[in-house]
Amino acid sequence: MIKTILTSSALAALVLPTLGYAEDASEAADRSDILVLGTRTDEAEVPTQTGSRLGLTILETPASVETLAGDVIRARGDLSIVDAVTRATGISSVANPGNGGTGLAARGFSGQGSVMQLYDGVRLYPGAGTVTFPTDPWTVERIEVLRGPASVLYGQGAIGGAVNVISKKPNSDRTEFEAEAGYGSQNSWRIAAGLGGPVNELIAYRLDISRTQSDGWVDRGNSEGMAISSSVQLRPTDTLTLTLSNDYSDQKPMRYFGTPLIDGELDERNKRRNYNVTDALMRFKDNRTTLRAEWAPSDSVRVRGTAYRLTTHRKWRNLESYFWNGATGKIDRFDFFGIDHDQTQIGAQTDVTLRSYWGGVKNELLVGFDVNGIKFRHSNDFDSDPPPPGFSEPVDPYSFGPGLYYNTFGVRPQYRTQTRQYSLFAEDRLTISDQLSVSAGINFDHANVKRYVTSHGAGGSTTEALRLDKTLHNVTWRVGAVYQPAPAISIYGQYATAVDPLGSLITFSVGQAAFKNTTGDQVEAGVKARFLGGRGLATIAAYRIVKKNLLATVPGSLPPRQDQVGQRSAKGLEASLTLDLAGGFGIEANGTVLDARFDQFLTGGTSFNGKTPPKVPEAAANLWLRYDVTARFQTRLGLRYVGKTWSDNANQFRVPGYAVVDGGISFAMTKNVAANLRVYNLFDKAYATTTYNDEQWLLGRPRSIDVSVSARF
Numbered sequence: 001m002i003k004t005i006l007t008s009s010a011l012a013a014l015v016l017p018t019l020g021y022a023e024d025a026s027e028a029a030d031r032s033d034i035l036v037l038g039t040r041t042d043e044a045e046v047p048t049q050t051g052s053r054l055g056l057t058i059l060e061t062p063a064s065v066e067t068l069a070g071d072v073i074r075a076r077g078d079l080s081i082v083d084a085v086t087r088a089t090g091i092s093s094v095a096n097p098g099n100g101g102t103g104l105a106a107r108g109f110s111g112q113g114s115v116m117q118l119y120d121g122v123r124l125y126p127g128a129g130t131v132t133f134p135t136d137p138w139t140v141e142r143i144e145v146l147r148g149p150a151s152v153l154y155g156q157g158a159i160g161g162a163v164n165v166i167s168k169k170p171n172s173d174r175t176e177f178e179a180e181a182g183y184g185s186q187n188s189w190r191i192a193a194g195l196g197g198p199v200n201e202l203i204a205y206r207l208d209i210s211r212t213q214s215d216g217w218v219d220r221g222n223s224e225g226m227a228i229s230s231s232v233q234l235r236p237t238d239t240l241t242l243t244l245s246n247d248y249s250d251q252k253p254m255r256y257f258g259t260p261l262i263d264g265e266l267d268e269r270n271k272r273r274n275y276n277v278t279d280a281l282m283r284f285k286d287n288r289t290t291l292r293a294e295w296a297p298s299d300s301v302r303v304r305g306t307a308y309r310l311t312t313h314r315k316w317r318n319l320e321s322y323f324w325n326g327a328t329g330k331i332d333r334f335d336f337f338g339i340d341h342d343q344t345q346i347g348a349q350t351d352v353t354l355r356s357y358w359g360g361v362k363n364e365l366l367v368g369f370d371v372n373g374i375k376f377r378h379s380n381d382f383d384s385d386p387p388p389p390g391f392s393e394p395v396d397p398y399s400f401g402p403g404l405y406y407n408t409f410g411v412r413p414q415y416r417t418q419t420r421q422y423s424l425f426a427e428d429r430l431t432i433s434d435q436l437s438v439s440a441g442i443n444f445d446h447a448n449v450k451r452y453v454t455s456h457g458a459g460g461s462t463t464e465a466l467r468l469d470k471t472l473h474n475v476t477w478r479v480g481a482v483y484q485p486a487p488a489i490s491i492y493g494q495y496a497t498a499v500d501p502l503g504s505l506i507t508f509s510v511g512q513a514a515f516k517n518t519t520g521d522q523v524e525a526g527v528k529a530r531f532l533g534g535r536g537l538a539t540i541a542a543y544r545i546v547k548k549n550l551l552a553t554v555p556g557s558l559p560p561r562q563d564q565v566g567q568r569s570a571k572g573l574e575a576s577l578t579l580d581l582a583g584g585f586g587i588e589a590n591g592t593v594l595d596a597r598f599d600q601f602l603t604g605g606t607s608f609n610g611k612t613p614p615k616v617p618e619a620a621a622n623l624w625l626r627y628d629v630t631a632r633f634q635t636r637l638g639l640r641y642v643g644k645t646w647s648d649n650a651n652q653f654r655v656p657g658y659a660v661v662d663g664g665i666s667f668a669m670t671k672n673v674a675a676n677l678r679v680y681n682l683f684d685k686a687y688a689t690t691t692y693n694d695e696q697w698l699l700g701r702p703r704s705i706d707v708s709v710s711a712r713f
Contacts, residue, residue, distance in 0.1 A: 062480025108570025182708025
């Protein structure tokens with residue numbers, strides 16, 4: 001059946017053009033509303049929010065910035081934010097259940113402490129290396145990606161880059177409705193809808209809701225999720241806009257921690273086995289309320305303010321680690337972990353932009369502050385800190401009873417933290433001439449973390465003691481220039497500094513407090529060109545990033561002991577091309593090659609000098625081809641390539657690279673309703689997206705077919 005569908009789809013894509021099936025321009029214009037036809041016109045000239053707080057365009061920004069439009073993300077069928085953002089240049093997934101399924105790698109650095117997650121421009125603080133919001137692309141207007149250090153804009157934790165998810169906002173011009181319902185392989189289904197528009201001249205609204213469910217591609221791999229995004233916008237005057245938003249997410253991800261290798265190889269007989277227990281649990285609930293105000297009393301002054309409150313509740317009850325034991329021919333299962341996170345982030349961000357002219361020279365200056373208070377509570381069922389290896393359960397690799405979760409202590413509070421953070425930032429851009437501009441930025445970041453440890457006594461009594469009171473100060477800055485020999489060509493260069501925390505800022509451990517934050521810097525240069533009247537955009541960039549004062553666990557130390565040593569670096573080339581041709585052809589291509597290594601990394605008498613850091617691919621590429629057969633019929637074909645990685649510092653455990661082909665067709669049955677067929681992993685490639693332990697691979701989705709009906713009015 002699958003082969004029949006795929007063959008029919010391929011034949012349709014190839015045969016219909018040769019039949020001369022075409023429509024005149026008026027009919028095409030009338031029927032193409034539901035389909036995503038081409039890229040956004042003059043994308044390079046649209047202001048972005050992520051590469052600069054000044055709202056510079058891609059051509060004006062002396063950094064690598066990329067935008068993924070929400071409509072294009074949904075047309076491709078990307079089912080998560082990670083799926084969508086890893087289509088961008090040089091971004092790859094390191095997502096696993098421990099980091100909330102959102103971890104990314106960029107420019108030779110990986111994890112929540114090096115690739116920052118933002119929502120509508122506001123930083124999300126990882127708790128114990130975990131971020132669980134947002135995840136559903138349905139509520140997304142666009143995703144902006146800044147590659148390279150972003151600490152000068154957003155504070156510590158962004159030496160590799162920053163990903164900014166920008167939510168849908170009310171449209172005050174007209175009422176819009178869109179919806180999609182789909183079903184596919186693994187008994188997966190989705191239903192989603194969005195409605196928004198003006199109530200009157202003063203008020204506009206937007207509401208989006210999405211519900212998903214799947215049986216998954218491993219035993220007991222079921223998952224479900226819900227996302228709701230709502231906002232109301234008030235414009236009491238032409239110069240003042242107020243927006244109140246609430247975003248809610250409830251996820252029950254697939255309770256799958258990976259597939260253990262057998263004799264160092266992926267075995268066909270166990271690649272769909274789930275070694276977790278029957279009653280495993282993972283659930284992430286996030287809710288964020290935001291009030292935004294923007295006031296522009298004149299063309300030369302703009303004031304923006306944002307106040308927000310984010311609450312997060314996470315639960316894990318799992319048997320997480322599985323290793324092949326060659327002596328017994330069994331899989332040893334251990335690490336029964338029950339963990340709860342309760343996190344509240346309350347903050348405010350305000351900036352003022354002043355535009356002026358000095359003797360015909362334009363200057364834009366932005367100054368602002370960001371302040372946050374974060375409360376975090378960690379509960380677990382460990383009997384000591386750090387936890388022991390746990391109870392090992394050997395099982396047959398291919399046929400076994402999953403068993404039940406083993407808990408002798410009960411999940412109870414272990415520690416809580418209070419973090420107070422504020423930063424002061426400034427950014428300036430001087431336009432010296434029509435061809436040359438210079439920009440600079442600086443950020444002073446202050447944070448204080450207090451950690452209280454809970455002790456449990458007889459009869460359920462508890463005592464709490466302050467074990468950590470750590471204050472950190474960081475100053476980061478960048479300077480860059482853009483030269484435009486022609487209006488559509490930009491040659492740029494920049495130097496930037498950055499700071500990464502040791503682990504997660506708000507969950508500093510007592511052992512980490514003895515060390516200072518890691519620091520880094522980057523040199524980058526590149527060229528950006530817009531052509532074909534905005535229907536083409538090409539970029540190329542070269543960079544080198546150095547990160548110093550690494551934190552490492554001393555090999556063989558019991559209990560595990562950490563040390564701060566050496567440096568690592570990454571240098572590479574990135575290129576991208578977006579092209580929307582006449583005749584309905586479209587191309588989006590990008591690729592990166594880099595050299596990431598430990599330059600000086602000697603700990604406990606063991607040297608890792610010259611080794612590649614784990615979970616960092618040194619080559620990656622994406623390709624999307626689009627052909628609009630007619631104004632009603634669109635075909636798409638995509639390739640995702642990720643090069644090999646290592647799962648350990650010593651590079652003893654290699655994870656092969658992979659190439660996955662996706663595709664789809666859409667047919668507009670009317671101007672407002674379309675039928676869609678999407679194929680994932682067309683050639684049924686078995687591959688690991690990342691690892692959980694050295695030889696425990698998290699496998700990607702096998703060949704799958706989804707069908708859906710979408711509507712837009």
